[in-house]
Amino acid sequence: PSSASPTKSESKVIRRKLNGYVGFANFPKQWHRKSIRRGFTLNLMVVGEKGLGKSTLINTLFNRELYPLDEKPKAAFPSPEKPVKVSIETVSADIEENNVKLGLTVIDCPGFGEDIDNTDSWKPIVDEINQRFDMYLDAEIKINRSTIVDNRVHACLYFIEPTGHSLKPLDIQFMKEVHQKVNLIPVIAKSDTLTENEIAEFKLRILDDIKNQGIHIFTPPDYVNDDAETKEAAHEIISKAPFAIVGSTTQTQTQDGRVVRGRAYPWGVIEVDNEEHCDFIKLRQLVIRNFLEELKENTSNVLYENYRTQKLIKMGIKQDDTVFREFDPVLKQEEERQLHEAKLAAMETQMRSIFQASVAKEEKKLQATETDLFQKHKDMRDKLLKQIKLLEDKKAELEAARPMTHEKSTHQTSQPTKTRKGFLR
Numbered sequence: 001p002s003s004a005s006p007t008k009s010e011s012k013v014i015r016r017k018l019n020g021y022v023g024f025a026n027f028p029k030q031w032h033r034k035s036i037r038r039g040f041t042l043n044l045m046v047v048g049e050k051g052l053g054k055s056t057l058i059n060t061l062f063n064r065e066l067y068p069l070d071e072k073p074k075a076a077f078p079s080p081e082k083p084v085k086v087s088i089e090t091v092s093a094d095i096e097e098n099n100v101k102l103g104l105t106v107i108d109c110p111g112f113g114e115d116i117d118n119t120d121s122w123k124p125i126v127d128e129i130n131q132r133f134d135m136y137l138d139a140e141i142k143i144n145r146s147t148i149v150d151n152r153v154h155a156c157l158y159f160i161e162p163t164g165h166s167l168k169p170l171d172i173q174f175m176k177e178v179h180q181k182v183n184l185i186p187v188i189a190k191s192d193t194l195t196e197n198e199i200a201e202f203k204l205r206i207l208d209d210i211k212n213q214g215i216h217i218f219t220p221p222d223y224v225n226d227d228a229e230t231k232e233a234a235h236e237i238i239s240k241a242p243f244a245i246v247g248s249t250t251q252t253q254t255q256d257g258r259v260v261r262g263r264a265y266p267w268g269v270i271e272v273d274n275e276e277h278c279d280f281i282k283l284r285q286l287v288i289r290n291f292l293e294e295l296k297e298n299t300s301n302v303l304y305e306n307y308r309t310q311k312l313i314k315m316g317i318k319q320d321d322t323v324f325r326e327f328d329p330v331l332k333q334e335e336e337r338q339l340h341e342a343k344l345a346a347m348e349t350q351m352r353s354i355f356q357a358s359v360a361k362e363e364k365k366l367q368a369t370e371t372d373l374f375q376k377h378k379d380m381r382d383k384l385l386k387q388i389k390l391l392e393d394k395k396a397e398l399e400a401a402r403p404m405t406h407e408k409s410t411h412q413t414s415q416p417t418k419t420r421k422g423f424l425r
């Protein structure tokens, strides 16, 4: 049976019902085989202050010692002379589970939040995200694009200190700087140190801050065509953000005799893989089990696209869709304004850092002069004290010799000594 309906432009659209099995129902199987052959990759960034349990959580998520905890370097103590710098360290591992391979790269940012002044802590991290986008863009522009390696950051786990109050200015600043470049997943670190009520209230305050600051955190997409189960899973995951997590690779025995991964306390065991104890399972579903592909897709289709468009516009290259914008003076003006503002902001940051550097230099000079003056003053004082001591010694010497001198001087006033002595004899 067929139906034909004339459209406005007089062209006909013919719809036919397909009968008979052709074979495209096999596409998912083909895709599955291809994916297994190729394997999967995930580039996961972890950011948070030292000691919040980042290494432990990564080990717990992938159930292996990617970060041997007994080999961890000790924290450096910051001082004005020796600031702690943020560095980028990556650990890569090929892991396999039921014949499925995962090429995992964890990008750690040691030093974040450890200095006395952490105002620019976010900068090396944003630079790293941008550099990875740039590498991809360079590869895309090349003629042979068949072997592009995707080093882009697919997700960023941001560790919030379990203070139970609200976000710190550094948390807000960092999240604002990265949320448009990376899939941001905030987690409450070491949530076993808070009570259930404290976690609930803390979560509300964090979500309030995130909303008020206009920060976008990653949420699994809600596809219209998804089945009810997938939708339900996505909703449940969203409802748990920011994830209150507990990390541990240690096997512990519970009071009822089960052996679980957890943290033992005198009053019982906090189980990592128990949804009633923490949100670890939900986080693992989000990052690995259910939404890894969505994280990568969003990185590629939204975050990278956005970066790429901005970059190409800055380089003066017009994309297909910007051909239209060329004729839209309002859009063009808006774009130019944004570019101008970005340039101004960059200049301001540069000027601020130059200013801060010169203030620091002057301060150092002043400190040096002060030390110098202090030393000079000390030397002078020591010299004077020495002189006083010498004079005092001399005085004491003179005083010791005084009675004789006194006698002599009494007679000396009237007669010369020799004559006097001779006279007396």
Ligand code: GDP
Binding pocket: 049, 050, 051, 052, 053, 054, 055, 056, 057, 069, 072, 189, 190, 191, 192, 193, 245, 246, 247, 248, 263
């Ligand atoms: P990192 O510096 O952020 O990588 O932190 P580590 O993973 O090295 O952990 C620092 C310390 O915190 C270690 O003594 C861990 O045993 C402990 N720790 C890690 N995760 C948790 C957690 O979920 N709860 C508690 N209470 N302690 C944790």
